[in-house]
Amino acid sequence: xxxxxxxxxxxxxxxxxxxxxxxxxxxxxxPAPYADPSPAAPLGVPPLPGRGELRQAGAAARLSMRRESxxxxxxxxxxxxxxxxxxxxxxxxxxxxxxxxxxxxRVCVSKVVVILGPGLVSNLMWSLWPGRVINAGKSRxxxxxxxxxxxxxxxxxSVSGAPREPSRGQGLxxxxxxxxxxxxxxxxxxxxSRLLHRHIREQLKDLSCWSSQKEVTHESLVIGAIENAFQxxxxxxxxxxxxxxxxxxxCALVVIYLLGKVYxxxxxxxxxxxxxxxxxxxMSREFTPETERQRLQLLGFLKPELLGGEFTHLEFxxxxxxxxxxxxxxxRDQNMxxxxxxxxxxxxxxxxxxxxxGKKARVMATIGVTRGxxxxxxxxxxxxxxxxxxLSCFPEVQVYDLTQYEHCPDDVLVLGTDGLWxxxxxxxxxxxxxxxxxxxxxxxxxxxxxxxxxxVLGARGTPRDRGWRLPNNKLGSGDDISVFIIPLGGPGxxx
Amino acid sequence: xxxxxxxxxxxxxxxxxxxxxxxxxxxxxxPAPYADPSPAAPLGVPPLPGRGELRQAGAAARLSMRRESxxxxxxxxxxxxxxxxxxxxxxxxxxxxxxxxxxxxRVCVSKVVVILGPGLVSNLMWSLWPGRVINAGKSRxxxxxxxxxxxxxxxxxSVSGAPREPSRGQGLxxxxxxxxxxxxxxxxxxxxSRLLHRHIREQLKDLSCWSSQKEVTHESLVIGAIENAFQxxxxxxxxxxxxxxxxxxxCALVVIYLLGKVYxxxxxxxxxxxxxxxxxxxMSREFTPETERQRLQLLGFLKPELLGGEFTHLEFxxxxxxxxxxxxxxxRDQNMxxxxxxxxxxxxxxxxxxxxxGKKARVMATIGVTRGxxxxxxxxxxxxxxxxxxLSCFPEVQVYDLTQYEHCPDDVLVLGTDGLWxxxxxxxxxxxxxxxxxxxxxxxxxxxxxxxxxxVLGARGTPRDRGWRLPNNKLGSGDDISVFIIPLGGPGxxx
Numbered sequence: 001x002x003x004x005x006x007x008x009x010x011x012x013x014x015x016x017x018x019x020x021x022x023x024x025x026x027x028x029x030x031p032a033p034y035a036d037p038s039p040a041a042p043l044g045v046p047p048l049p050g051r052g053e054l055r056q057a058g059a060a061a062r063l064s065m066r067r068e069s070x071x072x073x074x075x076x077x078x079x080x081x082x083x084x085x086x087x088x089x090x091x092x093x094x095x096x097x098x099x100x101x102x103x104x105x106r107v108c109v110s111k112v113v114v115i116l117g118p119g120l121v122s123n124l125m126w127s128l129w130p131g132r133v134i135n136a137g138k139s140r141x142x143x144x145x146x147x148x149x150x151x152x153x154x155x156x157x158s159v160s161g162a163p164r165e166p167s168r169g170q171g172l173x174x175x176x177x178x179x180x181x182x183x184x185x186x187x188x189x190x191x192x193s194r195l196l197h198r199h200i201r202e203q204l205k206d207l208s209c210w211s212s213q214k215e216v217t218h219e220s221l222v223i224g225a226i227e228n229a230f231q232x233x234x235x236x237x238x239x240x241x242x243x244x245x246x247x248x249x250x251c252a253l254v255v256i257y258l259l260g261k262v263y264x265x266x267x268x269x270x271x272x273x274x275x276x277x278x279x280x281x282x283m284s285r286e287f288t289p290e291t292e293r294q295r296l297q298l299l300g301f302l303k304p305e306l307l308g309g310e311f312t313h314l315e316f317x318x319x320x321x322x323x324x325x326x327x328x329x330x331x332r333d334q335n336m337x338x339x340x341x342x343x344x345x346x347x348x349x350x351x352x353x354x355x356x357x358g359k360k361a362r363v364m365a366t367i368g369v370t371r372g373x374x375x376x377x378x379x380x381x382x383x384x385x386x387x388x389x390x391l392s393c394f395p396e397v398q399v400y401d402l403t404q405y406e407h408c409p410d411d412v413l414v415l416g417t418d419g420l421w422x423x424x425x426x427x428x429x430x431x432x433x434x435x436x437x438x439x440x441x442x443x444x445x446x447x448x449x450x451x452x453x454x455x456v457l458g459a460r461g462t463p464r465d466r467g468w469r470l471p472n473n474k475l476g477s478g479d480d481i482s483v484f485i486i487p488l489g490g491p492g493x494x495x
Numbered sequence: 496x497x498x499x500x501x502x503x504x505x506x507x508x509x510x511x512x513x514x515x516x517x518x519x520x521x522x523x524x525x526p527a528p529y530a531d532p533s534p535a536a537p538l539g540v541p542p543l544p545g546r547g548e549l550r551q552a553g554a555a556a557r558l559s560m561r562r563e564s565x566x567x568x569x570x571x572x573x574x575x576x577x578x579x580x581x582x583x584x585x586x587x588x589x590x591x592x593x594x595x596x597x598x599x600x601r602v603c604v605s606k607v608v609v610i611l612g613p614g615l616v617s618n619l620m621w622s623l624w625p626g627r628v629i630n631a632g633k634s635r636x637x638x639x640x641x642x643x644x645x646x647x648x649x650x651x652x653s654v655s656g657a658p659r660e661p662s663r664g665q666g667l668x669x670x671x672x673x674x675x676x677x678x679x680x681x682x683x684x685x686x687x688s689r690l691l692h693r694h695i696r697e698q699l700k701d702l703s704c705w706s707s708q709k710e711v712t713h714e715s716l717v718i719g720a721i722e723n724a725f726q727x728x729x730x731x732x733x734x735x736x737x738x739x740x741x742x743x744x745x746c747a748l749v750v751i752y753l754l755g756k757v758y759x760x761x762x763x764x765x766x767x768x769x770x771x772x773x774x775x776x777x778m779s780r781e782f783t784p785e786t787e788r789q790r791l792q793l794l795g796f797l798k799p800e801l802l803g804g805e806f807t808h809l810e811f812x813x814x815x816x817x818x819x820x821x822x823x824x825x826x827r828d829q830n831m832x833x834x835x836x837x838x839x840x841x842x843x844x845x846x847x848x849x850x851x852x853g854k855k856a857r858v859m860a861t862i863g864v865t866r867g868x869x870x871x872x873x874x875x876x877x878x879x880x881x882x883x884x885x886l887s888c889f890p891e892v893q894v895y896d897l898t899q900y901e902h903c904p905d906d907v908l909v910l911g912t913d914g915l916w917x918x919x920x921x922x923x924x925x926x927x928x929x930x931x932x933x934x935x936x937x938x939x940x941x942x943x944x945x946x947x948x949x950x951v952l953g954a955r956g957t958p959r960d961r962g963w964r965l966p967n968n969k970l971g972s973g974d975d976i977s978v979f980i981i982p983l984g985g986p987g988x989x990x
Contacts, residue, residue: 203835206823206835206836215812215852216812216825216834219833220832220833220834221825221833221834221835222833223831223832223833223834224825224827224831224832224833224834224835225833225835226833227830227831227832227833227835228831228835231830298793299797302794302797302798303797317710317711328701330711330716330719332719335722335726335887335889336718336719336722336723336889337715337718337719337722337891337892338714338715338716338717338718338719338720338721338722338892339711339715339716339718339719340698340701340716340719340720340722340723341701357710392830394830394831396832397832397833
């Protein structure tokens with residue numbers, strides 16, 4: 001069922017004034033397969049929703065890919081059938097993904113633009129195939145991964161209280177985008193980019209059997225399915241981490257479009273915003289030692305054995321010195337948002353479970369993000385104390401009802417890893433959306449590509465005397481930068 | 496230091512078309528004193544901030560009360576020196592508190608209007624004293640309590656890193672309102688109404704010694720002081736509950752005005768909103784089994800011994816039946832906001848830790864509010880299992896910077912117990928604010944009293960064929976109803 005993937009190329013090409021296109025390296029071998037949580041549907045075209053042209057396009061895309069027998073994950077490619085285009089007949093919508101390391105000497109850019117429309121279906125795959133994939137430098141170091149999919153969900157047959165024999169027509173189709181920001185190795189991000197949507201599909205199988213129950217909405221079932229899928233993905237990583245070298249962990253930011261609603265699920269410090277008519281609508285929250293301080297402290301308080309006698313669950317504004325024993329010092333515990341004074345005791349001399357500020361904040365002096373997948377082997381530096389119990393694999397899911405608003409071609413959902421958001425504010429992103437999109441015709445599909453490029457390059461900065469600088473002379477992002485631009489409206493709605 | 500209190504009268508008087516004034520019953524004896532967490536300042540007038548008239552008024556109020564040697568807590572009286580009046584010279588501001596049970600046959604109304612202004616200072620206490628205290632019926636059953644205070648905080652001398660010898664002039668003054676909605680007895684609410692502000696004073700003593708430290712703001716110290724004060728109040732209730740018959744528990748909604756900022760601290764299901772120029776600004780969140788489900792479930796998951804083998808931390812849409820063992824059923828755990836399916840096991844047949852919806856939601860099938868003070872003796876019905884470990888005494892504190900906005904006389908902070916909010920939406924409160932206040936001149940102090948009356952009586956409803964009904968024919972509130980109206984602006988700002 002895998003239609004396209006956005007992976008790490010291995011070919012270095014020149015980074016210059018334009019976008020250099022890297023060809024496919026033939027020497028790379030396909031990796032060993034993971035256990036498939038959700039086997040693909042039988043051969044044949046599953047019933048996609050929407051107009052006939054779109055169904056054909058989806059099928060053509062998937063079948064073309066299969067015919068080519070491409071080795072998976074060996075090129076930088078991101079393919080999507082934009083779901084929102086189905087809302088407006090005749091629309092042409094682009095979905096753009098850009099991934100970029102911050103330094104030109106080791107840069108990785110993945111970009112594919114897919115254009116759907118009645119006149120473009122026939123040569124869709126061929127116009128897509130040879131070019132428009134840019135991959136330059138730093139391929140082995142860029143730990144961001146991405147994925148977009150059209151996923152068909154066949155109904156399950158044996159859920160209590162649901163019809164026993166659902167027909168095949170009860171299946172669902174959802175559209176899926178995932179952005180995975182790896183750390184301490186790229187294995188977790190790669191595994192998640194390949195399998196998370198399959199776990200979601202598996203969980204959503206019960207959805208087609210759903211009949212209205214007290215206080216349980218359809219929406220809350222989709223949210224529950226996504227939440228459980230994240231947990232099952234994490235458990236699979238734990239099981240298979242030795243066999244498949246699933247090193248490190250990753251933040252996961254996932255978008256699902258299903259039955260008129262957009263579900264944005266976030267576990268980590270990537271972020272999503274909608275820019276609608278210039279207005280900014282946050283669609284996710286970041287999960288860091290600072291934003292999750294109280295959850296971490298509560299766990300340390302209730303399960304002190306997890307602190308191994310090395311850490312204290314209390315927070316202090318600075319490291320407490322032995323000579324301060326018995327003196328009063330400001331502190332915060334798991335219940336407090338403010339600071340108060342306490343008398344320093346021996347236990348307070350331990351290292352704080354949560355310390356540091358902003359991007360330097362760390363759990364157990366080690367990791368700066370508190371939700372995500374993987375990290376099952378992560379230990380405190382120079383210790384055997386595991387950090388995973390303090391990390392949560394559960395996403396927070398926000399829902400946006402696409403049918404509640406009129407959208408124009410300039411309304412977009414922007415997903416980005418922290419490489420973007422560390423140096424770019426929401427307002428700056430909205431300003432870039434306005435500036436770039438207004439320079440193109442509404443039906444010019446390259447406008448979204450240009451927007452993604454502008455955001456990524458804007459976050460990277462330009463070389464000056466002392467490093468790569470932003471226009472305000474601050475340092476550009478030193479992290480990998482990946483951006484998805486998902487248009488919410490199409491020109492069809494204005495014709 | 497106690498200036499006024501809003502207690503339970505004991506005299507039944509007629510409830511008719513007007514407000515009947517109850518006289519003071521002489522036979523009531525003062526209760527035994529609690530341990531004072533924060534002894535009053537030495538005799539003499541502490542330096543109140545603001546204009547001379549207000550300082551005199553504050554001093555006059557406290558001294559007059561002391562001279563009268565009134566037995567505490569034996570009349571319905573609520574006195575406040577409105578802090579916000581000090582922002583506008585010559586202002587006249589009313590602070591109104593109304594408490595009312597929902598049924599006329601057992602009604603308790605406490606109302607005092609205090610008017611402050613240059614021309615009114617001399618006869619302030621005397622115009623206040625004999626009348627304007629209304630107390631009718633249901634006194635022994637109304638479990639709401641209230642308090643407002645002007646509290647002087649003298650600086651402490653021995654905080655590490657702070658000046659060793661602060662002068663007396665480093666003291667602070669804060670203004671205080673507290674609303675306490677008791678349950679399972681009135682003891683906790685009464686104790687909190689008498690002592691919580693003293694705990695806050697004690698905690699704020701360190702504040703006057705504060706010097707700027709990394710990442711610790713003045714505001715976060717005030718919040719920390721309030722949080723710690725709630726905890727200490729709760730611990731004192733636990734210590735003294737036998738000696739003083741501190742039965743039951745209470746929700747606590749507290750407002751503090753200090754150095755230009757309004758701090759709203761809430762532990763329970765009372766609520767506060769600001770109505771500013773018609774706009775509604777929520778200043779608190781409710782803490783109920785529904786809003787705190789995940790916190791409760793997490794505790795049950797991490798400390799299963801607290802469930803005593805009687806409860807499961809999982810939630811199901813309905814009670815699971817033994818015959819459903821092995822079947823699939825929807826559930827939610829501590830990490831989930833959505834619902835997913837699981838196979839029913841033996842442990843799932845236990846009663847859910849959190850069950851029910853809306854006002855019927857309960858923790859351990861017993862209590863419908865999850866934060867507050869007291870409840871140290873609360874047990875699961877027909878069991879020795881304590882519920883207190885699942886209840887939090889910590890408030891959530893929200894801050895409103897009064898200096899950031901221009902306020903007009905129609906801008907008010909509305910505090911109410913759930914008796915008000917169960918049947919009145921924020922929009923209805925805002926509409927009542929507009930309707931009532933616009934019927935009065937901006938400088939007419941009775942406008943706020945009328946507003947409080949309108950809100951309380953509106954929530955109670957009027958008698959019809961089948962019970963007390965609201966205008967929309969729904970049932971009026973069956974709970975005690977207490978409301979504070981605190982004006983944020985005064986006419987002085989428009990002269």
